[in-house]
Amino acid sequence: QVQLVESGGGLVQAGGSLRLSCAASGRTFSSYAMGWFRQAPGKEREFVAAISYSGTTTYYTDSVKGRFTTSRDNAKNTLYLRMNSLTPEDTAVYYCAADMTIARARTRSAAYWGQGTQVTVSS
Numbered sequence: 001q002v003q004l005v006e007s008g009g010g011l012v013q014a015g016g017s018l019r020l021s022c023a024a025s026g027r028t029f030s031s032y033a034m035g036w037f038r039q040a041p042g043k044e045r046e047f048v049a050a051i052s053y054s055g056t057t058t059y060y061t062d063s064v065k066g067r068f069t070t071s072r073d074n075a076k077n078t079l080y081l082r083m084n085s086l087t088p089e090d091t092a093v094y095y096c097a098a099d100m101t102i103a104r105a106r107t108r109s110a111a112y113w114g115q116g117t118q119v120t121v122s123s
Contacts, residue, residue, distance in 0.1 A: 002026040002098050002112050009094060009117030016086050016121070022079040022096030022114055030054075030074040033102035035110055036081050038092035038119075045095070049081060050106040059106060063089075086121045093118050 008020040022034070033053050039045040049070040050059045058070055069082045079096055094117055097110035104110055 002029065002032060004096050004098060004112055004114035006094060006096050006114045006117040009119045011120045011122065012086055014087055014121055014123050017082070017084045018086065018119060020081040020083070020094055020096075020117060020119070022081075024077045024079070024098065029072075029077040032098040032100065032112075033105035034070075034072060034079045035097040035099075035102075035105040035107075036070060036079075037095045037097060037108070038090075039095070039116075040092040043092075045108055047106055047108075048094070050102050051079070052102045057102060059102070083119070086119075088121045088123045091119060091121050 003025045005023045012018055035050040036048040037045050038048050047061055051070045051072055055072050067085045072079045096114045098112040099105040099110040
């Protein structure tokens with residue numbers, strides 16, 4: 001198993017930036033593909049970004065392309081999500097997830113999840 005803990009959320013004004021982190025412990029972090037998801041009040045959890053175990057392949061949902069960047073440091077067992085040009089529509093609880101394949105890490109069926117971190121963007 002792998003345990004995931006997100007951090008870095010908070011309140012930011014529209015146009016601002018945040019960097020989320022997801023610290024992993026347990027089994028070898030570098031063996032897992034990772035995903036970022038978010039859930040706004042009253043909405044379903046949605047895919048945001050994913051990265052392969054090596055970091056060489058990334059995917060993004062259309063609404064964040066060009067604004068968000070996901071990366072990972074396998075030596076530090078940490079996943080990152082850099083979010084720029086934030087808008088109120090980005091307000092949500094953000095979750096990281098892990099699975100053995102990037103195909104599954106991009107879905108809500110991913111095997112392992114963190115507890116989430118709140119991101120609030122004010123207008």
